[in-house]
Amino acid sequence: MNPYDEFAVEQSLLHKTAHPGSTVTVIRVGQSRNTEILRTALAMGADSGILVETSDLIDSYMTALAIKAAIKKSEKNPDIIFTGKQAIDSDCLQVPQLLAQMLNLPSVTMVVDVVKIKDPLVVKREIEGGSCEIYSYDDPVVIACNKGLNTPRYASLPGIMKAKRKSLQVYSLEELKIDESHRKVRSFDFQLPPEKPPGKLFDCTDESTMATHVKTVASLLRHEAKII
Amino acid sequence: MAKILILAETNGRRLKTVCLEILSHIDESHQRDILIFGDLSQSLSEELARYGANQIICLKSDALKYYSPEGHAEVMSNYIKEYNYDYIFSGSTALGKDLLPRVSGLLQAGMISEVTEFHLKDEVFTGVRPLFSGKCLTKVQFEGSPPYFVTVRSNAMGLSKNPVPGPGTVVDVPVKINNLRLVVQEIVRGTSQKLDLTEAHIIISGGRALKSAQNFKILEDLADVLNASVGASRAAVDAGFAPHAMQVGQTGKTVAPSLYIACGISGAIQHLAGMRTSHVIVAINTDPEAPIFSKADYGIIGDLFKIVPLLTEEFKTLLN
Numbered sequence: 242m243n244p245y246d247e248f249a250v251e252q253s254l255l256h257k258t259a260h261p262g263s264t265v266t267v268i269r270v271g272q273s274r275n276t277e278i279l280r281t282a283l284a285m286g287a288d289s290g291i292l293v294e295t296s297d298l299i300d301s302y303m304t305a306l307a308i309k310a311a312i313k314k315s316e317k318n319p320d321i322i323f324t325g326k327q328a329i330d331s332d333c334l335q336v337p338q339l340l341a342q343m344l345n346l347p348s349v350t351m352v353v354d355v356v357k358i359k360d361p362l363v364v365k366r367e368i369e370g371g372s373c374e375i376y377s378y379d380d381p382v383v384i385a386c387n388k389g390l391n392t393p394r395y396a397s398l399p400g401i402m403k404a405k406r407k408s409l410q411v412y413s414l415e416e417l418k419i420d421e422s423h424r425k426v427r428s429f430d431f432q433l434p435p436e437k438p439p440g441k442l443f444d445c446t447d448e449s450t451m452a453t454h455v456k457t458v459a460s461l462l463r464h465e466a467k468i469i
Numbered sequence: 470m471a472k473i474l475i476l477a478e479t480n481g482r483r484l485k486t487v488c489l490e491i492l493s494h495i496d497e498s499h500q501r502d503i504l505i506f507g508d509l510s511q512s513l514s515e516e517l518a519r520y521g522a523n524q525i526i527c528l529k530s531d532a533l534k535y536y537s538p539e540g541h542a543e544v545m546s547n548y549i550k551e552y553n554y555d556y557i558f559s560g561s562t563a564l565g566k567d568l569l570p571r572v573s574g575l576l577q578a579g580m581i582s583e584v585t586e587f588h589l590k591d592e593v594f595t596g597v598r599p600l601f602s603g604k605c606l607t608k609v610q611f612e613g614s615p616p617y618f619v620t621v622r623s624n625a626m627g628l629s630k631n632p633v634p635g636p637g638t639v640v641d642v643p644v645k646i647n648n649l650r651l652v653v654q655e656i657v658r659g660t661s662q663k664l665d666l667t668e669a670h671i672i673i674s675g676g677r678a679l680k681s682a683q684n685f686k687i688l689e690d691l692a693d694v695l696n697a698s699v700g701a702s703r704a705a706v707d708a709g710f711a712p713h714a715m716q717v718g719q720t721g722k723t724v725a726p727s728l729y730i731a732c733g734i735s736g737a738i739q740h741l742a743g744m745r746t747s748h749v750i751v752a753i754n755t756d757p758e759a760p761i762f763s764k765a766d767y768g769i770i771g772d773l774f775k776i777v778p779l780l781t782e783e784f785k786t787l788l789n
Contacts, residue, residue: 244720301570302579329719330601333582335570338538342574347539347651350567353713368563369480369667371659371714374536378651388720389713425579430608434599434745437764445771446755455776458751458767459783466749466766468671468728469695469784 242278245325247393248386252355253323254286255391259358264288266317270295270307276409283404284396290409291315293417300426301331303419305339310417312344315410319381321362326351326385337385349376350385471499471592474526474549476559476569477517479505484513485668486628487560491621492520493629495589501635502526504548506533506541509639518637520628525639530646536564537652542571544644549576554616556594561620562667573618579611580618585625585725585746594619602719602742623667624725625746659714663698666717671697671728674717674744677704678733678755678773685711687774688732691781694788700724702734718743730780732773736761753777 242250250267257263267282269275270293279290293307312319322341327334334350341348349366353373357363361379367387368374396404414420441461443454463469473495477488488503495501502524503517514525528544545568549557557572559565561583573580584596594617596609611617666672673688673695685699692699701711703718717724719739729747734740736752736759744750745764752765753773762768769776 300579301582302573305574332600332602332723334566335573335580335582338567338570339574341538342542342571348571349538349651351563365657367714368656369665370663371661371712373657373659374653375655375657376651377654380650382651388716424612426581427610427612428600428607429610431600432606434603434606437766440750440762440766440768442757442762442768442770444757445769445776448775451771451775452779454769455779455783458769459780459787461767462728462749462751463787466728468749469787 242281243325243329244388245327245329245386247325248388248390249323249325249384250282250285250287251391251393252384252386253321254394255355256321256323256358257286263320266291266315266319268293268308268311270299270304272296273411279409280404281396283407283409284400285394286400287407289407292409292411294411294413298428299414300424301333301335301339302425303414303423305336305343306419306423307414307417308336308340309343310419311412314412314417321381322346322383324383324385326387337383341383344383346381346383347378348383348385349378351387352384353387353389355390471555471589472502472553473499473556473558474502474504474554476545476557476565477503477505477509477525478560478562478564479509479513480668482510484516485560485562485623487562487621487623487668489516489520490623490626490628491558491560492517492522493632494587494626495521497521497633497635499589502554504528504545514637514639519634520632521635522637523635525637527639527641528644529641530644532646532649533644535653537646537649538567538571539651540646540649541568542575543646546572546575547644548642549616555592556589557616557618559620561622565620569618569620573616576616578616578618579613580620581609581611582620583622583723584609584619585622587619587621599746602739603745604738604742622723622725622746624670624727661698663692666698666700666715666722666724669698669724669726671695671730672700672717672724672726672744672747673697673730673732674700674702674734675705675711675732676702676734677708677710679705679710682710684774687777687781691730691777691784694781694784695728697728697730702740703737731761731765732777734761735759736764
């Protein structure tokens with residue numbers, strides 16, 4: 242599971258505990274063979290799962306549309322939606338905000354702390370230079386989770402056994418009426434990043450030459466790399 | 470000619486460099502306008518003009534004083550719609566990353582995140598962006614009709630050497646916000662006076678080998694001399710030597726400074742993911758087999774506790 246999604250699953254379970262009577266549904270958009278990820282979330286304690294099957298790489302816009310459509314079709318009316326702040330393959334950081342916009346909900350991204358879990362929910366969003374913004378809100382909202390928010394639990398053995406019997410709904414993109422006409426971004430020409438030529442290496446394990454080598458590196462940074 | 474709008478941000482009394490980078494990499498055959506929330510000082514609008522700004526649009530409302538993802542998205546999308554912009558750019562900053570997807574969602578438009586290179590040829594945008602934590606690069610283009618949204622990684626392209634200046638006409642636009650549900654209540658300021666890692670030109674980073682939070686002081690000393698910011702590896706953050714805000718790597722920040730000095734960092738793939746687009750990399754490590762050396766332009770095998778203070782002294786002399 243994407244590490245940011247683990248924070249989201251954990252936060253949803255903490256939220257469930259703080260709001261007795263709640264249920265947690267996990268949604269995944271991806272290839273059908275990857276149901277283990279949903280089973281892991283169910284084993285951690287989520288109540289049911291939805292898989293939207295895709296065969297190909299789809300863009301952020303189509304992913305957000307698919308989640309929205311799956312939420313509508315399953316008639317889940319979530320009081321709160323937790324997501325990871327970004328995927329770690331495409332690293333786009335778009336789906337939480339797009340989904341919020343499509344569902345006409347407010348959103349808070351890069352959430353590093355839940356200061357208060359209810360009445361109202363108070364969260365901290367990391368901005369720049371170690372600063373944080375604080376938001377408080379009590380109505381449906383999308384929360385995109387960042388590292389530091391919590392420590393995701395491990396699935397227990399009974400949890401893993403129970404997860405096998407929990408409901409897992411599967412939708413295809415066609416069923417949700419999403420196709421290539423919704424695509425906004427095309428990726429092509431995948432390449433490995435250019436190999437860096439080997440750098441210059443200085444052995445400073447010997448104290449007698451250390452000072453000379455350090456001088457040389459400082460001088461190279463100034464005269465060769467022209468940075469300092 | 471494409472109509473282009475670039476979201477600019479200030480950080481205290483200066484402009485975030487990434488908006489100037491974007492501006493200077495789009496040629497003068499296009500209309501290059503700047504969008505700012507709030508006011509802009511005269512010296513900063515002159516700086517934008519030097520890099521080619523045509524109009525500088527200042528959206529103004531008391532309601533924009535505190536950030537609201539929905540409110541800011543609403544006024545920005547209204548402006549884009551009214552004036553039919555083709556491309557909207559922003560730096561991949563905390564604001565840009567949060568706001569642009571919402572605006573693109575409002576306009577049902579496509580967005581490309583965090584390109585490290587781009588060009589506009591015959592009004593067609595092609596960008597390059599890393600995938601799988603930088604293990605792979607891909608070219609990206611838009612499908613369908615404009616507007617199109619793009620965020621650009623800070624420091625990745627640098628400033629163009631010969632920007633063509635523009636008039637830089639400041640236009641104040643009073644705006645109204647209808648939809649305000651969730652607004653920032655309070656901002657907790659970080660203690661560091663230094664530039665954020667994502668913006669810094671030089672970063673000195675420390676790993677687990679630093680052994681304690683106190684020992685980061687030797688990196689701070691070097692950073693003070695070079696006017697650099699200090700980062701940390703995940704191992705150092707998890708060990709409690711540094712806060713998460715300082716973490717560089719897959720679950721931390723992605724940076725592209727001119728110079729990255731990795732001190733006592735072995736160079737796990739997750740760390741490389743966050744700093745491999747740095748322009749020059751210096752690695753200091755006692756282990757000659759550390760993977761970081763394969764990415765380093767200059768590698769120093771040795772004890773960082775001896776080498777870093779020597780480097781600090783050396784740069785002090787050089788810079789005086």
